[in-house]
Each structure stands twice: as structure tokens, then as C-alpha cells.
Amino acid sequence: MTRKLRCHALALGVTVALALSGCGGSDNTATTAGNGSGLEKTTIKVGALPVPDPVSLYIANEKGFFKEEGLTVEPVTITGGAAAVPMIEGGQLDISMTNYVSTFVAASQGKKVKLVADMYQAAPNTxxxxxxxxxxxxxxxxxxxxxxxxxxxxxxxxxxxxxxxxxxxxxxxxxxxxxxxxxxxxxxxxxxxxxxxxxxxxxxxxxxxxxxxxxxxxxxxxxxADLPIAGWMATEEWASKYPKTLAAFNRAISKAQQLASSDRKEIEAMLPKYTKIDAQTASVITLGTYPSELNANRLQKVADLMQEYGYLTSPLDVKSLIVTPASNG
Incomplete structure (x- = not known):
């Protein structure tokens, strides 16, 4: 759970998290409600890797899906999902891309992280x-x-x-x-x-x-087969503090995921804009799938597999990590 392209891709390694664990951050992007949107926070920083997995973040920005929700999203390039844990803990990021293996390991170690939206699922030959x-x-x-x-x-x-x-x-x-x-x-x-x-x-x-x-x-x-790979995470505290902001993010991302799932051309057009993948390569690479909502049963498969192979020492109830976004506020 890397990128210069896929450099730290998905695996989003655990070791780099330690290097950033001392980072702090101020909540200087917060904007209180009062501008008519009803959101607790209207500008957020979202961590993502320059790889195909988080393409919906960029689609949602370009298509205006976030703006429709009264939300300004500032993408921040990260080195990996595990590295992002201390960044969301410290406030440098509001939400970040992560892979599920890294997330479940972090949760088993007591990290207060929550999954807020799905992103990427494996397909044959990915x-x-x-x-x-x-x-x-x-x-x-x-x-x-x-x-x-x-x-x-x-x-x-x-x-x-x-x-x-x-x-x-x-x-x-x-x-x-x-x-x-x-x-x-x-x-x-x-x-x-x-x-x-x-x-x-x-x-x-x-x-x-x-x-x-x-x-x-x-x-x-x-x-x-069809293993869930990556999703979006936030801290438990952030999700509780900004439920309407989170719901707005989730609606926009879900809309972009549905577009990515239904029209590969949207993905191909976007990849050269935020990755080092050129248009020709984007047209031929094998892509996974882009689920529009988190499914606890699918994700539980990952946690159970991790326990079977010793990545987790005890069972993990994935449902406890999923945040259900608030309805429109």
C-alpha cells in the first residue's frame, strides 16, 4: 500500500511511516461553515500517489464534482499509504489514499484510522x-x-x-x-x-x-481474485469532527468512481495529467476496477487473508473501521 509512477505503489510500505511520524501540522486549511455550503470545513488536503488507483480524485476535481458539493480539494503527492498515517494524524492531510493491508496493520497496532471510501480493486493481470x-x-x-x-x-x-x-x-x-x-x-x-x-x-x-x-x-x-487493494482513510477524530465535509467528499468521489468504471476513456485522459504515464501507455495498460462504495464483506476477505498468513495476530472486524458518511446536511 510510491510513486514516481508506481514506485511505492499500493504496497504503500510500512517502513516509511516511521520517517514521517514526527511531523506535526496545523489545521490552517479549515474554513468554518457560514459560506452557505453547510460544511464544517470547505478546503481539504488529500494525499494520493501518482498512479492509476486514485484517478477518481482528479476526475472529481476536473469535472467539478467537489465544487458542486461546496468543497475545494487540494491533492498532495505522498510516498505511500503507510507514510500518510502520521500525516493525517499530524494534520498535514485531511484524507489520504491507503492500501488495505497497511490500514489493517495500522489498526491492529492501535492506530485510530477509519476507511471513508473505496478506490481500487484488483482485476486479472494487474x-x-x-x-x-x-x-x-x-x-x-x-x-x-x-x-x-x-x-x-x-x-x-x-x-x-x-x-x-x-x-x-x-x-x-x-x-x-x-x-x-x-x-x-x-x-x-x-x-x-x-x-x-x-x-x-x-x-x-x-x-x-x-x-x-x-x-x-x-x-x-x-x-x-478481485482483491480490494486501496481506499481512502482519515483519522477517527477527523471523521467525527467533520461529518458533513466527509459526506461531501464521499459523494463526489463515488460519482467519479462510477464515471471511471463506466468509461475507461476518462481514466486514459486523466492519467497523463498527474502521473508519468503517457497517453499511449495509458491506452494499453491493464486496469483494476473502481468500486463506488465500501463493502465490508469484500474487505473482510483481505483481513482474513492477512490473519491466515500471519500479517495479523488476531481477527479484525473490518466493519469497525468503516465510516458511514452522514446524509446531506
Whole structure:
């Protein structure tokens, strides 16, 4: 749960959170109600990565969906979802993108975070293990004793790979996971630093075209088919303090998610405006899906999978983390 493109993508690593944990912040973007909108706060800062997942944030801004709600949203580029936790705690961000693995780990550690809207769900071939075209590795079982690159350790990347290792009769102890930013994986594998890499778009397409890489396995299959990947989070305190603002954000995001889901051209047109993905690449990459509302049953699947593989030490009731936005105020 990264970006220079997908650099810290989704995995949005836990380690970087520590580097930012000392950051404080003032609530200087707050605007009290009285301007006719009825919102407790009319300008908010929202953290997002320059990757396809949060495209609805930018669609909602460009289409005026936030303005229709009386809300001004200022996107802030972050390095990862876990890094955003101290930023929302400190007040530098009001709402932020996060991946669900990072969120559930944070919640299990006592962090008072809440999920406020859905964002991105895996689809076939959106997160693949890739190998060079002439690699002797032909099956997942062949990864035994090999080095696999992931963008973050002990997160969605390693969890997804481990589920595929299990199918092949292996465990995470049978491979060596090494952390490497997505943009660097192709060259690292080509130079012999690793044998395979867990990649997402646009890097799946990039390594195929530049190096002739081939797919070893789609890690979003079997146990992880259609796995929820990323969403929007806020602190429990913020969600309680600004319920009308949150509801306005949620309505606009939901509207943009529905547009993204129904018209891929909207996504293709937006990606070059806030990522390093050019128009040609945007037209061919494989995308996941964009759910318009949080579904506790879908998200519980992630938490249960995390417990099965030791990412959580006890059961987590996902419903307790979901905020139901207030109705129109």
C-alpha cells in the first residue's frame, strides 16, 4: 500500500511511516461553515500517489464534482499509504489514499484510522510475477531458492506472492524477498540482481515492451481474485469532527468512481495529467476496477487473508473501521 509512477505503489510500505511520524501540522486549511455550503470545513488536503488507483480524485476535481458539493480539494503527492498515517494524524492531510493491508496493520497496532471510501480493486493481470523471457523459471515452484523483488516488504506485495507460493507447495521462507522500487525492477532483474519481480501497471507493460519479460503468474487469482487493494482513510477524530465535509467528499468521489468504471476513456485522459504515464501507455495498460462504495464483506476477505498468513495476530472486524458518511446536511 510510491510513486514516481508506481514506485511505492499500493504496497504503500510500512517502513516509511516511521520517517514521517514526527511531523506535526496545523489545521490552517479549515474554513468554518457560514459560506452557505453547510460544511464544517470547505478546503481539504488529500494525499494520493501518482498512479492509476486514485484517478477518481482528479476526475472529481476536473469535472467539478467537489465544487458542486461546496468543497475545494487540494491533492498532495505522498510516498505511500503507510507514510500518510502520521500525516493525517499530524494534520498535514485531511484524507489520504491507503492500501488495505497497511490500514489493517495500522489498526491492529492501535492506530485510530477509519476507511471513508473505496478506490481500487484488483482485476486479472494487474499484479503479476514477471521473469525475463529466457529465464529457466517456468512455474511458481521454480522460484524455490530464488530472489523475488517486491516494492515493499511484509505488505500486499509479499502477501500476494505468498498466496501463489502456497499453491505451488512453497512458503515465503522458500524465496528471498528484496525490496526495490517498481521503476528499478526491470533493470535489476536484467542485471542479475534478482530472478523475478512482482509488478503492477504500467511496469508490467513496460518490462514486456522494453525487456521482453513474460508473466509467470497472476497473483490476483485464486485466494486473491478481485482483491480490494486501496481506499481512502482519515483519522477517527477527523471523521467525527467533520461529518458533513466527509459526506461531501464521499459523494463526489463515488460519482467519479462510477464515471471511471463506466468509461475507461476518462481514466486514459486523466492519467497523463498527474502521473508519468503517457497517453499511449495509458491506452494499453491493464486496469483494476473502481468500486463506488465500501463493502465490508469484500474487505473482510483481505483481513482474513492477512490473519491466515500471519500479517495479523488476531481477527479484525473490518466493519469497525468503516465510516458511514452522514446524509446531506
Amino acid at each position: 499484479f503479476n510475477i514477471m521473469v525475463p523471457k529466457d529465464s529457466p523459471i517456468q512455474t511458481v515452484a521454480d522460484l524455490k531458492g530464488k530472489t523475488v523483488l517486491v516494492n515493499n516488504l511484509k505488505n500486499i506485495a509479499t502477501l500476494a506472492v505468498t498466496t501463489q507460493l502456497k499453491v505451488a507447495g512453497l512458503t515465503d521462507k522458500d524465496v528471498k524477498f528484496v525490496e526495490k522500487p517498481f521503476p528499478d525492477m526491470g533493470n535489476a532483474i536484467m542485471s542479475g540482481q534478482a530472478d523475478a519481480g512482482w509488478l503492477t501497471e504500467p511496469f508490467i507493460t513496460a518490462t514486456q515492451s522494453q525487456h521482453g519479460f513474460r508473466k509467470l503468474v497472476d497473483t490476483m487469482s485464486g485466494q486473491t
